[in-house]
Amino acid sequence: MTLDPDNAQAAIEYCYDQGWSDGLPVVPASRPLVDAFLAQTRRSPKEVIGRNKQVDRECTVELAAINAAMAGCRPEYFPVVLAAWEALMRDRAAGGGGWQSTSGPAPLIVVNGPVRTRLGFNCGGGVFGPGYRPNATVARAIGLIVRNVYGILPGVLEQATQGLPGRWSICLGENEEESPWPPLAVAAGQPEGTSAVSAMLLRTCEFVDNRHTQDPEQVLWDIADTISRTGSLIFRDTSAGVVFGPEHAQLLGKSGFSREDVQAWLVEHCGRTRAQLRRAGKDGVGENGVRFADGTTDPDDETFEPILPSPQHVPVMVAGSRNAAMSMVVRVFGLWSGQAVPVEGVR
Amino acid sequence: MVNAILDPTGGAAGARLGVALASPRARLEGATIGLLENTKHNAALFLEELGRLLVDRYGAAGVLARTKRAFALPVPDELLEEIAGSCQAVVIGVGDCGSCSGSAVADGVAFERRGIPAAVICTDAFAVTADAMAALRGAPGYRYATTAHPVAVLTPDEVRKRAEETLPQVVEILAGGQG
Numbered sequence: 001m002t003l004d005p006d007n008a009q010a011a012i013e014y015c016y017d018q019g020w021s022d023g024l025p026v027v028p029a030s031r032p033l034v035d036a037f038l039a040q041t042r043r044s045p046k047e048v049i050g051r052n053k054q055v056d057r058e059c060t061v062e063l064a065a066i067n068a069a070m071a072g073c074r075p076e077y078f079p080v081v082l083a084a085w086e087a088l089m090r091d092r093a094a095g096g097g098g099w100q101s102t103s104g105p106a107p108l109i110v111v112n113g114p115v116r117t118r119l120g121f122n123c124g125g126g127v128f129g130p131g132y133r134p135n136a137t138v139a140r141a142i143g144l145i146v147r148n149v150y151g152i153l154p155g156v157l158e159q160a161t162q163g164l165p166g167r168w169s170i171c172l173g174e175n176e177e178e179s180p181w182p183p184l185a186v187a188a189g190q191p192e193g194t195s196a197v198s199a200m201l202l203r204t205c206e207f208v209d210n211r212h213t214q215d216p217e218q219v220l221w222d223i224a225d226t227i228s229r230t231g232s233l234i235f236r237d238t239s240a241g242v243v244f245g246p247e248h249a250q251l252l253g254k255s256g257f258s259r260e261d262v263q264a265w266l267v268e269h270c271g272r273t274r275a276q277l278r279r280a281g282k283d284g285v286g287e288n289g290v291r292f293a294d295g296t297t298d299p300d301d302e303t304f305e306p307i308l309p310s311p312q313h314v315p316v317m318v319a320g321s322r323n324a325a326m327s328m329v330v331r332v333f334g335l336w337s338g339q340a341v342p343v344e345g346v347r
Numbered sequence: 348m349v350n351a352i353l354d355p356t357g358g359a360a361g362a363r364l365g366v367a368l369a370s371p372r373a374r375l376e377g378a379t380i381g382l383l384e385n386t387k388h389n390a391a392l393f394l395e396e397l398g399r400l401l402v403d404r405y406g407a408a409g410v411l412a413r414t415k416r417a418f419a420l421p422v423p424d425e426l427l428e429e430i431a432g433s434c435q436a437v438v439i440g441v442g443d444c445g446s447c448s449g450s451a452v453a454d455g456v457a458f459e460r461r462g463i464p465a466a467v468i469c470t471d472a473f474a475v476t477a478d479a480m481a482a483l484r485g486a487p488g489y490r491y492a493t494t495a496h497p498v499a500v501l502t503p504d505e506v507r508k509r510a511e512e513t514l515p516q517v518v519e520i521l522a523g524g525q526g
Binding site for chain 1: 351352354355356387388418419421450453475476480484
């Protein structure tokens with residue numbers, strides 16, 4: 001068979017003309033291709049898997065399959081897309097106004113279990129991307145569903161002020177093999193060995209590069225300093241997760257820190273003094289929980305205000321290469337559901 | 348055989364309910380005005396001041412102030428019924444963010460359909476969203492009141508001034524200029 005680039009290009013341009021693309025070329029979806037996706041699930045094509053009250057639209061399994069195909073997924077990725085979508089449906093911010101928000105949040109999708117290796121999800125070097133088809137296309141599929149099925153288009157119903165790097169492209173396989181802790185999906189309620197997907201919305205990510213200490217608390221203090229920035233404080237409290245690189249995670253693990261210990265340490269130590277909050281115009285907290293410039297705080301008030309109220313506000317996972325001691329602070333939008341969704345087995 | 352390219356959108360958006368603005372428009376004199384604020388910073392004061400002006404200058408009988416807790420979502424049915432059951436007009440706002448501007452307009456259209464003239468306040472930065480939501484709700488061209496963005500940073504006196512400047516638009520929308 002001779003492949004026909006001219007026909008392929010014409011089909012891609014057709015999809016652009018319909019407004020179906022996120023800016024990059026999509027794979028034009030045909031009936032046989034979408035049927036191959038649908039063959040990967042026992043769920044009915046007509047089953048409704050998402051409903052957005054604001055725009056009064058519903059997403060079905062069939063529409064998700066079309067968009068996953070267009071995103072460049074292989075059919076066997078489709079159960080992971082469905083699990084990622086379901087995990088996002090359990091996220092309060094995504095079910096609220098998250099997709100339309102001026103904050104323009106990006107889903108962080110985390111894949112655990114045997115499905116990672118079976119489908120080739122990257123869990124190691126360069127895990128935030130790009131370069132790996134499963135990671136790149138599963139995340140993109142979510143973005144195409146929001147755009148095409150819900151009709152939430154950038155600049156119209158989607159009102160991101162600046163957006164952020166990585167929207168619709170962050171999907172991590174957890175590096176379970178080099179993590180000292182149980183998989184995130186286990187912490188999120190699934191049995192050991194389950195293929196499952198967790199998801200949350202992010203405002204952004206920020207690296208913590210700390211390669212020259214053997215003291216686990218120095219690493220945690222460095223991470224706490226990044227988490228504690230006032231810029232991300234909108235409400236009284238905030239959420240921030242950590243995607244530990246294996247080297248930092250192993251240092252902590254070897255020093256006796258469990259995941260829960262790390263979460264508790266960060267809840268205790270992340271925050272700012274009232275004087276620092278005043279300086280940034282965020283010392284007041286209104287009835288709606290929103291911070292504002294109260295101005296009545298004593299400029300020398302050294303009272304410490306913690307900003308992470310609970311471990312659920314601090315999702316902790318491990319991904320990346322062990323080739324350098326770096327970790328990534330992820331700024332979670334709202335509150336992570338704390339639930340992982342199992343990936344349906346192939347029929 | 349050539350395969351068709353499949354549509355990923357599920358077809359064109361709603362507009363199932365058709366346009367139905369409340370008619371006749373409100374008679375403000377003697378009316379109870381619903382104020383539906385959405386928890387956004389300064390929204391409650393903005394609406395409270397508009398309510399006061401409608402009472403003082405247009406003879407409204409009083410106001411019924413209520414809060415919509417989830418600013419991104421449509422007004423809950425019970426709250427809509429409570430306001431619609433005792434008010435002859437409603438002021439809604441302030442739509443000053445991506446999700447709340449759209450949902451404020453959706454609420455305005457819902458009240459109109461229920462027969463209650465509704466004036467939605469959005470900041471001018473969100474006109475595109477407001478227009479898109481009105482069309483999505485089957486009310487393309489639905490009129491709402493705009494005020495300059497931002498509102499959240501204003502002092503209380505500035506909010507009151509802004510409310511007064513918005514009053515003519517609100518009266519025009521609610522009463523069709525008849526006061």
